[in-house]
Amino acid sequence: MSHGKKYWNALKKAPKKPVTLEEAVKFAKANPGAKFDETVDVYFNLGKELTKGDTAVRGTVKLPNGSGKTVKVAVFAGGDQAEAAKAAGADFVGLADLVEKVSKEGWCGFDVAIATVEAMKEVRKCARILGPRGLMPNPKTGTVTDDVATAVKEAKGGKVDFRMDKTGNLAVVAGKLSFDADKLVENIKAVVSAVKAAKPASVKGAFIKSMTISSTMGVAVSVVVQQDAE
Numbered sequence: 246m247s248h249g250k251k252y253w254n255a256l257k258k259a260p261k262k263p264v265t266l267e268e269a270v271k272f273a274k275a276n277p278g279a280k281f282d283e284t285v286d287v288y289f290n291l292g293k294e295l296t297k298g299d300t301a302v303r304g305t306v307k308l309p310n311g312s313g314k315t316v317k318v319a320v321f322a323g324g325d326q327a328e329a330a331k332a333a334g335a336d337f338v339g340l341a342d343l344v345e346k347v348s349k350e351g352w353c354g355f356d357v358a359i360a361t362v363e364a365m366k367e368v369r370k371c372a373r374i375l376g377p378r379g380l381m382p383n384p385k386t387g388t389v390t391d392d393v394a395t396a397v398k399e400a401k402g403g404k405v406d407f408r409m410d411k412t413g414n415l416a417v418v419a420g421k422l423s424f425d426a427d428k429l430v431e432n433i434k435a436v437v438s439a440v441k442a443a444k445p446a447s448v449k450g451a452f453i454k455s456m457t458i459s460s461t462m463g464v465a466v467s468v469v470v471q472q473d474a475e
Contacts, residue, residue, distance in 0.1 A: 252278055255464045262467070269458050269466040270429050274422060278462030283422040284314065285429060287436050288465070289415040290454040302409040305386045306417065306439035310428040311403035313421030314356075318400050319343065321360040321368045321382070326393050330359070333397035340364055347371040353378055357400040359388045379408055407440070413454075415440065422460045433458065 255276035260268070277283060291302060319337040320330035321344065330338045337343065337355060346352045348370045358375060360368045360382040368375075368382060375381040382388040386406045390396050407417045417440070419432045437456070444452045451470075459465035 249278075251276075252462065252464060259464045260466055263455075263469040264466065266430055266433060266458075266468050267426070269468045270426050270433070272466050273458060273460050273463055274426060274429075276463060277422055278460055278464070281461075282313070283460035283462060285419045285422055285424075285433075285458060285460050287417045287419050287433055288457045288459065289417075289440060290456075291409060291413045291415060291452065292454050302415060302440070302443045302445065303383075303385060303407065304439055304443035305404055305406050306436050307399065308403035308405060308418075308420065308432045309435055310420060310424060310432050312405060312418050313424060314418065316357060316401055317355040318357045318359060318397050319355040320393055320397060321358065321364040322393055323361075323364065326361050326364075326391065329394045330397055333394040334401055335359075335393075335397045340367060344368060344370055347374050353380060355380070357388065357406070358382050359390070359393055359396045359400065361391050361393060362389060365389055379406070405436075407436075407443075419458070422463075 255278065258276065260272065264272075273285065317336045318334070320327070320335040321340055322330055322338065323340040327338050327340070344367045351374055353374065358380045365382065372381060387396055387399070388406075405418050407415055409415045417436045419436050420429050424432070441452065453470045456468045456470050457465045458468060
């Protein structure tokens with residue numbers, strides 16, 4: 246991707262070594278990369294050794310100040326559960342019809358998919374479509390549940406799923422650049438805590454190798470990582 250003048254000017258001013266989280270947020274807010282309200286992401290490098298065996302890192306985090314994003318939620322459910330999902334604000338609700346739309350048409354017009362335990366028998370037909378996109382409902386992230394109303398409200402209210410990629414990197418949404426600095430810092434601290442909590446028991450030593458924050462079109466800033474004592 247080619248960068249504009251704003252980016253290159255910000256890059257000249259960017260810290261050349263890791264800074265505190267507060268300093269990184271201050272820099273990001275003072276140096277936006279676009280005219281629209283950019284999303285702020287936190288990037289972690291957890292190391293390639295974590296890509297082997299059963300050490301894949303994944304989890305969820307409830308952002309205390311919300312994500313600032315409009316989240317579209319699809320719920321695979323029938324009967325009373327379907328009605329509960331609609332009442333909670335789900336954007337798309339269905340079972341056989343929704344499964345067919347995804348599995349046969351490849352439709353994925355949503356950000357979060359939730360399913361009841363019973364519905365998962367049918368939702369598995371969508372695995373080849375939803376899996377690669379990180380949208381497959383999973384009990385570990387609270388998206389396979391019989392309390393669909395709560396799951397919908399959490400997804401709409403700032404609950405974010407995260408999953409490490411095949412290279413040991415992890416990206417998590419932390420809010421919008423328009424957020425007050427203290428609210429962004431609070432959200433990012435919640436993200437860091439959630440990622441640390443997802444550390445596999447078999448991993449020893451430094452878990453987070455490096456951490457940076459960046460707005461959608463902005464310059465990435467490296468943040469000092471506080472390692473927990475073993």
